[in-house]
Amino acid sequence: MKTVFELSSPGRMGVSLPELDVPAASEIPAELSRESGGETGLPEATEGQILRHYLNLSTMNHHVDKGMYPLGSCTMKYNPKLHEDLARIRGLSGIHPLVPDKLAAGSLELMYRLGEFLCEITGFKGVSLQPAAGAQGEFCGIMLIKSYLESRGEPHRNEVLMPDSAHGTNPATSTLADCVVVGVKSNEYGLVDPEDLMRKAGPNTAVFMLTNPNTLGLFESRIEELTSIVHEAGGLNYMDGANMNALLGIAKPGEMGFDVCHLNLHKTFATPHGGGGPGSGPVACTEELARFVPDPVVIREDDGNYRLCRKQDSFGRLLAFQGNTGVLYKAYAYIRTLGAEGLREVSENALINANYLKAKLRDYFDNPFDNGPCMHEFVLSGDRQAKQGVKTLDIAKRLLDYGFHAPTVYFPLIVHEALMIEPTETESLEDIDAFAEAMISIAGEAIEKPYLVTDAPVNTPVLRLDEVKAVKDLCLVEPVDKGEDP
Numbered sequence: 001m002k003t004v005f006e007l008s009s010p011g012r013m014g015v016s017l018p019e020l021d022v023p024a025a026s027e028i029p030a031e032l033s034r035e036s037g038g039e040t041g042l043p044e045a046t047e048g049q050i051l052r053h054y055l056n057l058s059t060m061n062h063h064v065d066k067g068m069y070p071l072g073s074c075t076m077k078y079n080p081k082l083h084e085d086l087a088r089i090r091g092l093s094g095i096h097p098l099v100p101d102k103l104a105a106g107s108l109e110l111m112y113r114l115g116e117f118l119c120e121i122t123g124f125k126g127v128s129l130q131p132a133a134g135a136q137g138e139f140c141g142i143m144l145i146k147s148y149l150e151s152r153g154e155p156h157r158n159e160v161l162m163p164d165s166a167h168g169t170n171p172a173t174s175t176l177a178d179c180v181v182v183g184v185k186s187n188e189y190g191l192v193d194p195e196d197l198m199r200k201a202g203p204n205t206a207v208f209m210l211t212n213p214n215t216l217g218l219f220e221s222r223i224e225e226l227t228s229i230v231h232e233a234g235g236l237n238y239m240d241g242a243n244m245n246a247l248l249g250i251a252k253p254g255e256m257g258f259d260v261c262h263l264n265l266h267k268t269f270a271t272p273h274g275g276g277g278p279g280s281g282p283v284a285c286t287e288e289l290a291r292f293v294p295d296p297v298v299i300r301e302d303d304g305n306y307r308l309c310r311k312q313d314s315f316g317r318l319l320a321f322q323g324n325t326g327v328l329y330k331a332y333a334y335i336r337t338l339g340a341e342g343l344r345e346v347s348e349n350a351l352i353n354a355n356y357l358k359a360k361l362r363d364y365f366d367n368p369f370d371n372g373p374c375m376h377e378f379v380l381s382g383d384r385q386a387k388q389g390v391k392t393l394d395i396a397k398r399l400l401d402y403g404f405h406a407p408t409v410y411f412p413l414i415v416h417e418a419l420m421i422e423p424t425e426t427e428s429l430e431d432i433d434a435f436a437e438a439m440i441s442i443a444g445e446a447i448e449k450p451y452l453v454t455d456a457p458v459n460t461p462v463l464r465l466d467e468v469k470a471v472k473d474l475c476l477v478e479p480v481d482k483g484e485d486p
Protein backbone atom coordinates (compact mmCIF):
# COMPACT_ATOMS: atom_id res chain seq x y z
CA MET A 1 0.00 0.00 0.00
CA LYS A 2 1.35 3.42 -0.96
CA THR A 3 1.18 6.00 1.80
CA VAL A 4 0.01 9.52 1.21
CA PHE A 5 3.65 10.63 1.46
CA GLU A 6 4.48 8.55 -1.58
CA LEU A 7 1.39 9.74 -3.45
CA SER A 8 2.16 13.39 -2.71
CA SER A 9 2.57 15.60 -5.74
CA PRO A 10 3.68 19.27 -5.64
CA GLY A 11 0.79 21.70 -5.74
CA ARG A 12 -1.92 19.14 -5.09
CA MET A 13 -4.50 20.40 -2.58
CA GLY A 14 -7.11 18.89 -0.32
CA VAL A 15 -9.08 22.11 0.11
CA SER A 16 -9.74 25.25 -1.87
CA LEU A 17 -10.04 28.43 0.14
CA PRO A 18 -11.44 31.74 -1.13
CA GLU A 19 -9.10 34.69 -1.75
CA LEU A 20 -8.16 36.46 1.47
CA ASP A 21 -10.22 39.68 1.63
CA VAL A 22 -8.79 40.94 4.94
CA PRO A 23 -5.17 41.71 5.89
CA ALA A 24 -3.25 38.56 6.84
CA ALA A 25 -3.10 38.25 10.65
CA SER A 26 0.52 37.30 10.89
CA GLU A 27 3.42 36.44 8.68
CA ILE A 28 4.13 32.72 8.48
CA PRO A 29 7.89 32.23 8.96
CA ALA A 30 9.48 31.66 5.55
CA GLU A 31 10.93 28.27 6.46
CA LEU A 32 7.43 26.99 7.18
CA SER A 33 5.80 28.37 4.05
CA ARG A 34 5.88 26.54 0.73
CA GLU A 35 5.24 29.80 -1.13
CA SER A 36 8.47 31.21 0.27
CA GLY A 37 10.35 28.06 -0.70
CA GLY A 38 10.23 26.44 2.77
CA GLU A 39 10.21 22.66 3.14
CA THR A 40 7.31 21.63 5.37
CA GLY A 41 7.74 17.87 4.97
CA LEU A 42 3.96 17.62 4.69
CA PRO A 43 2.39 15.62 1.86
CA GLU A 44 0.41 17.42 -0.82
CA ALA A 45 -2.62 15.32 -1.59
CA THR A 46 -6.32 15.49 -2.34
CA GLU A 47 -9.02 15.01 0.24
CA GLY A 48 -9.84 11.59 -1.26
CA GLN A 49 -6.23 10.44 -1.02
CA ILE A 50 -6.07 11.53 2.61
CA LEU A 51 -9.28 9.71 3.45
CA ARG A 52 -8.03 6.48 1.86
CA HIS A 53 -4.69 6.86 3.59
CA TYR A 54 -6.26 6.93 7.04
CA LEU A 55 -8.88 4.31 6.27
CA ASN A 56 -6.18 1.92 5.04
CA LEU A 57 -4.02 2.63 8.06
CA SER A 58 -6.96 1.84 10.34
CA THR A 59 -7.29 -1.66 8.88
CA MET A 60 -3.63 -2.67 8.96
CA ASN A 61 -3.85 -3.75 12.56
CA HIS A 62 -6.49 -6.11 13.87
CA HIS A 63 -9.10 -4.47 16.10
CA VAL A 64 -12.40 -5.45 17.62
CA ASP A 65 -14.45 -3.33 15.21
CA LYS A 66 -12.87 -5.29 12.34
CA GLY A 67 -13.17 -8.84 13.61
CA MET A 68 -13.44 -11.15 16.59
CA TYR A 69 -10.80 -10.60 19.24
CA PRO A 70 -11.17 -13.51 21.70
CA LEU A 71 -8.51 -12.37 24.15
CA GLY A 72 -8.87 -14.27 27.42
CA SER A 73 -8.79 -12.36 30.72
CA CYS A 74 -8.69 -9.03 28.93
CA THR A 75 -12.30 -8.97 27.63
CA MET A 76 -12.30 -7.45 24.15
CA LYS A 77 -15.93 -6.99 23.27
CA TYR A 78 -17.92 -4.71 21.02
CA ASN A 79 -18.43 -1.30 22.59
CA PRO A 80 -21.69 0.33 21.50
CA LYS A 81 -21.03 3.60 19.66
CA LEU A 82 -24.05 5.24 21.27
CA HIS A 83 -22.10 5.55 24.51
CA GLU A 84 -19.20 7.23 22.74
CA ASP A 85 -21.66 9.88 21.53
CA LEU A 86 -23.11 10.37 24.99
CA ALA A 87 -19.69 10.81 26.61
CA ARG A 88 -18.85 13.41 23.97
CA ILE A 89 -21.77 15.73 24.82
CA ARG A 90 -20.16 19.18 25.05
CA GLY A 91 -21.48 19.82 28.55
CA LEU A 92 -19.49 16.81 29.75
CA SER A 93 -16.46 16.60 27.50
CA GLY A 94 -15.91 20.39 27.50
CA ILE A 95 -15.68 20.87 31.28
CA HIS A 96 -12.42 22.43 32.40
CA PRO A 97 -11.02 20.36 35.28
CA LEU A 98 -10.63 23.46 37.46
CA VAL A 99 -14.19 24.83 37.23
CA PRO A 100 -16.02 25.29 40.54
CA ASP A 101 -18.16 22.33 41.60
CA LYS A 102 -21.44 24.11 40.89
CA LEU A 103 -20.50 24.57 37.22
CA ALA A 104 -19.71 20.84 36.92
CA ALA A 105 -22.86 19.69 38.71
CA GLY A 106 -23.99 17.30 35.96
CA SER A 107 -20.62 15.63 35.70
CA LEU A 108 -20.34 15.23 39.47
CA GLU A 109 -23.83 13.78 39.66
CA LEU A 110 -23.02 11.18 36.99
CA MET A 111 -19.89 10.17 38.89
CA TYR A 112 -21.80 9.92 42.14
CA ARG A 113 -24.49 7.77 40.56
CA LEU A 114 -21.94 5.61 38.76
CA GLY A 115 -20.32 5.01 42.15
CA GLU A 116 -23.69 3.89 43.53
CA PHE A 117 -24.20 1.51 40.58
CA LEU A 118 -20.75 -0.02 41.00
CA CYS A 119 -21.44 -0.54 44.72
CA GLU A 120 -24.70 -2.29 43.83
CA ILE A 121 -22.97 -4.48 41.23
CA THR A 122 -20.14 -5.48 43.58
CA GLY A 123 -22.02 -5.55 46.90
CA PHE A 124 -19.82 -2.92 48.54
CA LYS A 125 -20.34 0.40 50.35
CA GLY A 126 -17.43 2.62 49.35
CA VAL A 127 -15.95 3.47 45.97
CA SER A 128 -13.18 5.41 44.26
CA LEU A 129 -13.45 6.19 40.56
CA GLN A 130 -9.95 7.60 40.37
CA PRO A 131 -7.67 4.72 39.28
CA ALA A 132 -6.80 4.89 35.59
CA ALA A 133 -6.37 1.14 35.03
CA GLY A 134 -6.90 -2.24 36.60
CA ALA A 135 -3.32 -2.28 37.81
CA GLN A 136 -3.75 1.11 39.47
CA GLY A 137 -6.98 -0.15 41.04
CA GLU A 138 -5.01 -3.03 42.54
CA PHE A 139 -2.46 -0.56 43.87
CA CYS A 140 -5.26 1.56 45.30
CA GLY A 141 -6.82 -1.51 46.95
CA ILE A 142 -3.57 -2.55 48.59
CA MET A 143 -3.02 1.03 49.81
CA LEU A 144 -6.53 1.02 51.37
CA ILE A 145 -5.71 -2.23 53.13
CA LYS A 146 -2.34 -0.96 54.33
CA SER A 147 -3.94 2.21 55.70
CA TYR A 148 -6.56 0.14 57.47
CA LEU A 149 -4.01 -2.28 58.94
CA GLU A 150 -1.97 0.67 60.14
CA SER A 151 -5.02 2.17 61.84
CA ARG A 152 -5.49 -1.21 63.53
CA GLY A 153 -1.92 -1.08 64.83
CA GLU A 154 -0.62 -3.79 62.49
CA PRO A 155 1.62 -2.01 59.99
CA HIS A 156 4.00 -4.99 59.93
CA ARG A 157 1.54 -7.08 57.88
CA ASN A 158 3.07 -6.87 54.42
CA GLU A 159 2.50 -10.22 52.69
CA VAL A 160 0.23 -10.50 49.68
CA LEU A 161 -0.91 -14.07 49.05
CA MET A 162 -1.88 -14.97 45.50
CA PRO A 163 -2.41 -18.14 43.49
CA ASP A 164 0.05 -19.31 40.85
CA SER A 165 -2.60 -18.54 38.22
CA ALA A 166 -2.58 -14.80 39.11
CA HIS A 167 -2.54 -12.10 36.44
CA GLY A 168 0.90 -10.49 36.08
CA THR A 169 -0.27 -7.14 37.40
CA ASN A 170 -1.05 -8.70 40.81
CA PRO A 171 2.58 -9.38 41.84
CA ALA A 172 3.72 -6.18 40.12
CA THR A 173 1.36 -3.90 42.05
CA SER A 174 2.05 -5.72 45.31
CA THR A 175 5.75 -5.10 44.87
CA LEU A 176 5.14 -1.47 43.99
CA ALA A 177 3.13 -1.11 47.20
CA ASP A 178 6.17 -2.36 49.13
CA CYS A 179 4.70 -5.76 49.94
CA VAL A 180 6.09 -9.27 49.64
CA VAL A 181 4.39 -11.75 47.29
CA VAL A 182 3.66 -15.23 48.64
CA GLY A 183 2.46 -17.82 46.11
CA VAL A 184 -0.42 -20.19 46.85
CA LYS A 185 -0.79 -23.45 44.90
CA SER A 186 -3.66 -24.45 42.67
CA ASN A 187 -4.97 -28.00 43.01
CA GLU A 188 -5.63 -30.55 40.26
CA TYR A 189 -8.97 -28.88 39.48
CA GLY A 190 -7.27 -25.55 38.76
CA LEU A 191 -8.71 -24.00 41.94
CA VAL A 192 -6.89 -22.54 44.94
CA ASP A 193 -5.79 -25.27 47.31
CA PRO A 194 -7.37 -24.33 50.70
CA GLU A 195 -4.77 -26.33 52.60
CA ASP A 196 -1.92 -24.44 51.03
CA LEU A 197 -3.73 -21.15 51.72
CA MET A 198 -4.11 -22.22 55.36
CA ARG A 199 -0.35 -22.89 55.55
CA LYS A 200 0.58 -19.54 54.01
CA ALA A 201 -1.92 -17.28 55.86
CA GLY A 202 -0.53 -15.98 59.14
CA PRO A 203 0.47 -13.01 61.29
CA ASN A 204 2.20 -11.25 58.38
CA THR A 205 -0.64 -11.65 55.90
CA ALA A 206 -1.94 -8.30 54.69
CA VAL A 207 -4.16 -9.53 51.89
CA PHE A 208 -5.14 -12.48 49.76
CA MET A 209 -5.52 -11.34 46.16
CA LEU A 210 -7.68 -13.48 43.92
CA THR A 211 -9.30 -13.30 40.52
CA ASN A 212 -12.73 -14.92 40.51
CA PRO A 213 -13.57 -16.50 38.14
CA ASN A 214 -9.88 -17.29 38.07
CA THR A 215 -7.70 -17.01 35.01
CA LEU A 216 -8.59 -20.57 33.98
CA GLY A 217 -12.19 -19.36 33.61
CA LEU A 218 -13.24 -21.38 36.66
CA PHE A 219 -15.33 -20.10 39.54
CA GLU A 220 -13.61 -20.67 42.88
CA SER A 221 -16.37 -22.88 44.26
CA ARG A 222 -14.95 -22.85 47.82
CA ILE A 223 -14.66 -19.09 47.84
CA GLU A 224 -16.26 -18.52 51.26
CA GLU A 225 -13.94 -21.07 52.83
CA LEU A 226 -10.92 -19.35 51.24
CA THR A 227 -11.89 -15.84 52.34
CA SER A 228 -12.66 -17.06 55.89
CA ILE A 229 -9.22 -18.64 56.19
CA VAL A 230 -7.67 -15.25 55.47
CA HIS A 231 -10.00 -13.31 57.76
CA GLU A 232 -9.28 -15.73 60.58
CA ALA A 233 -5.57 -15.12 60.08
CA GLY A 234 -6.25 -11.37 60.42
CA GLY A 235 -5.77 -10.51 56.73
CA LEU A 236 -8.14 -9.01 54.18
CA ASN A 237 -9.40 -10.31 50.83
CA TYR A 238 -8.99 -8.53 47.51
CA MET A 239 -10.85 -9.54 44.40
CA ASP A 240 -9.31 -8.72 41.06
CA GLY A 241 -12.60 -7.95 39.33
CA ALA A 242 -11.24 -7.61 35.80
CA ASN A 243 -13.30 -10.71 34.98
CA MET A 244 -16.59 -9.16 36.12
CA ASN A 245 -17.97 -9.84 32.63
CA ALA A 246 -18.78 -13.29 34.04
CA LEU A 247 -20.64 -12.19 37.17
CA LEU A 248 -22.81 -9.13 36.43
CA GLY A 249 -26.13 -9.49 38.22
CA ILE A 250 -25.26 -13.08 39.19
CA ALA A 251 -22.77 -12.87 42.06
CA LYS A 252 -21.26 -10.05 44.13
CA PRO A 253 -17.69 -10.00 45.47
CA GLY A 254 -18.97 -8.23 48.61
CA GLU A 255 -21.02 -11.35 49.41
CA MET A 256 -18.16 -13.80 48.95
CA GLY A 257 -16.03 -12.52 51.82
CA PHE A 258 -14.01 -9.97 49.85
CA ASP A 259 -13.22 -6.58 51.39
CA VAL A 260 -12.27 -4.73 48.25
CA CYS A 261 -12.24 -5.25 44.50
CA HIS A 262 -11.48 -3.32 41.35
CA LEU A 263 -13.37 -3.34 38.07
CA ASN A 264 -12.03 -2.70 34.61
CA LEU A 265 -14.44 -0.24 32.99
CA HIS A 266 -12.31 -0.60 29.84
CA LYS A 267 -13.14 -4.29 29.62
CA THR A 268 -16.60 -4.83 31.01
CA PHE A 269 -18.29 -1.42 30.76
CA ALA A 270 -18.22 -0.06 27.21
CA THR A 271 -14.76 1.40 26.72
CA PRO A 272 -12.45 -0.18 24.16
CA HIS A 273 -9.00 -0.92 25.45
CA GLY A 274 -5.51 -1.61 24.31
CA GLY A 275 -3.12 0.62 22.45
CA GLY A 276 -2.65 2.89 25.44
CA GLY A 277 -6.09 4.49 25.26
CA PRO A 278 -7.69 5.87 28.43
CA GLY A 279 -8.89 3.29 30.91
CA SER A 280 -10.47 3.23 34.33
CA GLY A 281 -10.14 0.78 37.21
CA PRO A 282 -12.54 1.92 39.97
CA VAL A 283 -12.22 0.29 43.38
CA ALA A 284 -15.19 -0.69 45.53
CA CYS A 285 -14.75 -1.61 49.20
CA THR A 286 -16.37 -2.19 52.57
CA GLU A 287 -17.39 0.64 54.86
CA GLU A 288 -14.31 0.01 57.03
CA LEU A 289 -11.98 0.72 54.12
CA ALA A 290 -14.03 3.52 52.56
CA ARG A 291 -12.63 6.23 54.81
CA PHE A 292 -9.17 5.76 53.26
CA VAL A 293 -10.10 6.13 49.57
CA PRO A 294 -8.12 8.58 47.42
CA ASP A 295 -8.93 12.28 47.50
CA PRO A 296 -11.23 13.87 46.48
CA VAL A 297 -14.57 12.04 46.36
CA VAL A 298 -17.94 13.26 45.12
CA ILE A 299 -20.52 13.64 47.88
CA ARG A 300 -24.19 14.53 47.83
CA GLU A 301 -25.16 17.31 50.21
CA ASP A 302 -28.44 17.42 52.10
CA ASP A 303 -29.76 20.07 49.69
CA GLY A 304 -29.20 17.65 46.77
CA ASN A 305 -26.09 19.38 45.43
CA TYR A 306 -22.99 17.43 44.52
CA ARG A 307 -19.51 18.52 45.42
CA LEU A 308 -15.96 17.26 45.73
CA CYS A 309 -14.80 16.60 49.23
CA ARG A 310 -11.48 15.76 50.85
CA LYS A 311 -11.46 12.99 53.41
CA GLN A 312 -9.38 13.30 56.53
CA ASP A 313 -8.16 9.70 56.47
CA SER A 314 -7.58 9.41 52.71
CA PHE A 315 -4.25 7.82 51.81
CA GLY A 316 -3.74 10.57 49.22
CA ARG A 317 -4.28 11.21 45.57
CA LEU A 318 -3.67 8.73 42.76
CA LEU A 319 -4.28 10.73 39.63
CA ALA A 320 -4.85 14.30 38.54
CA PHE A 321 -8.43 15.58 38.82
CA GLN A 322 -11.19 12.94 38.65
CA GLY A 323 -9.47 10.21 36.66
CA ASN A 324 -10.51 9.44 33.10
CA THR A 325 -13.97 10.96 33.21
CA GLY A 326 -14.84 10.09 29.58
CA VAL A 327 -14.60 6.42 30.49
CA LEU A 328 -16.78 7.00 33.56
CA TYR A 329 -19.52 8.67 31.50
CA LYS A 330 -19.52 5.74 29.06
CA ALA A 331 -19.81 3.23 31.90
CA TYR A 332 -22.71 5.21 33.38
CA ALA A 333 -24.48 5.34 30.02
CA TYR A 334 -23.87 1.62 29.41
CA ILE A 335 -25.31 0.64 32.79
CA ARG A 336 -28.34 2.90 32.32
CA THR A 337 -28.93 1.60 28.78
CA LEU A 338 -28.89 -2.06 29.81
CA GLY A 339 -30.44 -1.83 33.26
CA ALA A 340 -30.10 -4.55 35.87
CA GLU A 341 -31.67 -7.25 33.71
CA GLY A 342 -29.59 -6.32 30.69
CA LEU A 343 -26.38 -6.54 32.69
CA ARG A 344 -27.30 -9.99 33.90
CA GLU A 345 -27.96 -11.02 30.31
CA VAL A 346 -24.51 -9.77 29.34
CA SER A 347 -22.92 -12.25 31.70
CA GLU A 348 -25.33 -15.08 30.92
CA ASN A 349 -24.58 -14.75 27.23
CA ALA A 350 -20.84 -14.47 27.87
CA LEU A 351 -21.04 -17.79 29.76
CA ILE A 352 -23.17 -19.51 27.10
CA ASN A 353 -20.88 -18.39 24.28
CA ALA A 354 -17.75 -19.58 26.09
CA ASN A 355 -19.25 -22.98 26.87
CA TYR A 356 -20.52 -23.40 23.32
CA LEU A 357 -17.11 -22.61 21.85
CA LYS A 358 -15.32 -24.82 24.35
CA ALA A 359 -17.57 -27.75 23.40
CA LYS A 360 -16.81 -27.17 19.70
CA LEU A 361 -13.05 -27.23 20.25
CA ARG A 362 -12.87 -29.93 22.89
CA ASP A 363 -11.91 -32.77 20.53
CA TYR A 364 -9.16 -30.88 18.73
CA PHE A 365 -7.05 -29.46 21.54
CA ASP A 366 -5.95 -30.59 24.97
CA ASN A 367 -8.14 -29.21 27.71
CA PRO A 368 -6.29 -29.69 30.98
CA PHE A 369 -8.81 -28.36 33.52
CA ASP A 370 -12.00 -29.58 31.90
CA ASN A 371 -14.03 -30.43 35.00
CA GLY A 372 -17.43 -29.26 33.78
CA PRO A 373 -18.77 -25.94 32.55
CA CYS A 374 -16.48 -22.93 32.37
CA MET A 375 -17.36 -19.33 33.13
CA HIS A 376 -16.79 -16.58 30.52
CA GLU A 377 -13.50 -18.03 29.22
CA PHE A 378 -11.56 -21.28 29.06
CA VAL A 379 -7.96 -22.33 28.62
CA LEU A 380 -6.87 -24.91 26.06
CA SER A 381 -3.40 -26.32 25.70
CA GLY A 382 -1.53 -26.55 22.41
CA ASP A 383 0.52 -29.48 23.77
CA ARG A 384 -0.82 -31.99 21.24
CA GLN A 385 0.16 -29.68 18.36
CA ALA A 386 3.51 -28.82 19.99
CA LYS A 387 4.43 -32.49 19.72
CA GLN A 388 4.00 -32.11 15.93
CA GLY A 389 6.37 -29.11 16.00
CA VAL A 390 3.60 -26.51 15.89
CA LYS A 391 3.67 -24.26 18.92
CA THR A 392 0.88 -22.19 20.42
CA LEU A 393 2.61 -19.08 19.12
CA ASP A 394 2.35 -20.50 15.58
CA ILE A 395 -1.36 -21.18 16.04
CA ALA A 396 -1.82 -17.62 17.27
CA LYS A 397 -0.05 -16.24 14.18
CA ARG A 398 -2.00 -18.50 11.82
CA LEU A 399 -5.29 -17.19 13.23
CA LEU A 400 -4.36 -13.75 11.86
CA ASP A 401 -4.38 -15.25 8.36
CA TYR A 402 -7.94 -16.41 9.00
CA GLY A 403 -8.94 -12.87 10.04
CA PHE A 404 -9.07 -13.40 13.80
CA HIS A 405 -7.01 -11.92 16.55
CA ALA A 406 -5.25 -14.57 18.59
CA PRO A 407 -6.49 -15.52 22.04
CA THR A 408 -4.22 -14.79 25.01
CA VAL A 409 -1.28 -17.20 24.78
CA TYR A 410 1.17 -18.66 27.32
CA PHE A 411 -0.99 -17.44 30.20
CA PRO A 412 -1.91 -18.56 32.82
CA LEU A 413 1.53 -19.94 33.44
CA ILE A 414 0.22 -23.15 34.99
CA VAL A 415 -1.01 -24.38 31.58
CA HIS A 416 1.55 -25.61 29.06
CA GLU A 417 1.28 -23.93 25.64
CA ALA A 418 -1.81 -22.11 26.93
CA LEU A 419 -4.52 -20.69 24.66
CA MET A 420 -6.92 -18.61 26.75
CA ILE A 421 -10.12 -17.91 24.87
CA GLU A 422 -12.93 -15.46 25.71
CA PRO A 423 -15.51 -15.05 22.94
CA THR A 424 -17.63 -12.51 24.92
CA GLU A 425 -21.37 -11.94 24.70
CA THR A 426 -21.22 -9.58 21.75
CA GLU A 427 -20.12 -12.11 19.10
CA SER A 428 -22.80 -13.64 16.90
CA LEU A 429 -23.30 -17.37 16.50
CA GLU A 430 -21.88 -17.11 12.95
CA ASP A 431 -18.71 -15.41 14.18
CA ILE A 432 -18.16 -17.93 16.95
CA ASP A 433 -18.73 -20.80 14.50
CA ALA A 434 -16.28 -19.24 12.04
CA PHE A 435 -13.67 -18.90 14.77
CA ALA A 436 -14.19 -22.53 15.79
CA GLU A 437 -13.81 -23.62 12.16
CA ALA A 438 -10.57 -21.66 11.84
CA MET A 439 -9.18 -23.30 15.00
CA ILE A 440 -10.23 -26.76 13.80
CA SER A 441 -8.75 -26.14 10.38
CA ILE A 442 -5.45 -25.02 11.97
CA ALA A 443 -5.43 -28.17 14.12
CA GLY A 444 -5.69 -30.13 10.84
CA GLU A 445 -2.92 -28.12 9.19
CA ALA A 446 -0.68 -28.79 12.19
CA ILE A 447 -0.83 -32.49 11.28
CA GLU A 448 -0.96 -32.36 7.46
CA LYS A 449 0.87 -29.19 6.43
CA PRO A 450 2.58 -27.83 9.53
CA TYR A 451 4.63 -25.32 7.48
CA LEU A 452 1.39 -23.38 6.82
CA VAL A 453 1.16 -22.74 10.54
CA THR A 454 4.84 -22.29 11.37
CA ASP A 455 5.32 -19.80 8.50
CA ALA A 456 2.22 -17.77 9.39
CA PRO A 457 1.10 -15.08 9.08
CA VAL A 458 1.25 -14.59 5.33
CA ASN A 459 -1.76 -12.31 4.78
CA THR A 460 -0.88 -9.48 7.16
CA PRO A 461 0.83 -6.17 6.26
CA VAL A 462 3.77 -7.13 8.50
CA LEU A 463 4.89 -10.75 8.64
CA ARG A 464 6.27 -12.54 11.68
CA LEU A 465 8.23 -10.23 13.95
CA ASP A 466 11.55 -11.08 15.49
CA GLU A 467 10.30 -11.22 19.08
CA VAL A 468 13.70 -12.01 20.57
CA LYS A 469 15.16 -8.89 18.97
CA ALA A 470 12.17 -6.88 20.13
CA VAL A 471 12.84 -7.90 23.74
CA LYS A 472 16.65 -7.78 23.72
CA ASP A 473 17.01 -4.73 21.56
CA LEU A 474 14.00 -2.69 22.57
CA CYS A 475 13.94 0.73 20.97
CA LEU A 476 10.82 2.81 21.37
CA VAL A 477 12.00 6.14 20.05
CA GLU A 478 14.26 5.89 17.01
CA PRO A 479 12.73 5.25 13.59
CA VAL A 480 13.32 1.80 12.09
CA ASP A 481 16.01 1.81 9.38
CA LYS A 482 14.40 1.87 5.95
CA GLY A 483 15.20 -1.17 3.82
CA GLU A 484 15.62 -3.44 6.79
CA ASP A 485 13.18 -6.27 7.21
CA PRO A 486 10.59 -5.37 9.87
Ligand SMILES: *Cc1c(COP(=O)(O)O)cnc(C)c1O
Nearest residue numbers: 073074133134135167169211242
Ligand atom coordinates in the same frame (compact mmCIF):
# COMPACT_ATOMS: atom_id res chain seq x y z
C1 LIG B 1 -6.62 -6.78 32.54
C2 LIG B 1 -6.43 -7.38 33.86
C3 LIG B 1 -5.75 -6.68 34.87
C4 LIG B 1 -5.08 -5.34 34.67
O1 LIG B 1 -5.84 -4.33 34.11
P1 LIG B 1 -5.11 -3.11 33.36
O2 LIG B 1 -6.19 -2.13 33.13
O3 LIG B 1 -4.55 -3.68 32.10
O4 LIG B 1 -4.04 -2.58 34.25
C5 LIG B 1 -5.65 -7.30 36.10
N1 LIG B 1 -6.14 -8.53 36.32
C6 LIG B 1 -6.77 -9.23 35.37
C7 LIG B 1 -7.31 -10.60 35.69
C8 LIG B 1 -6.94 -8.69 34.10
O5 LIG B 1 -7.55 -9.38 33.14
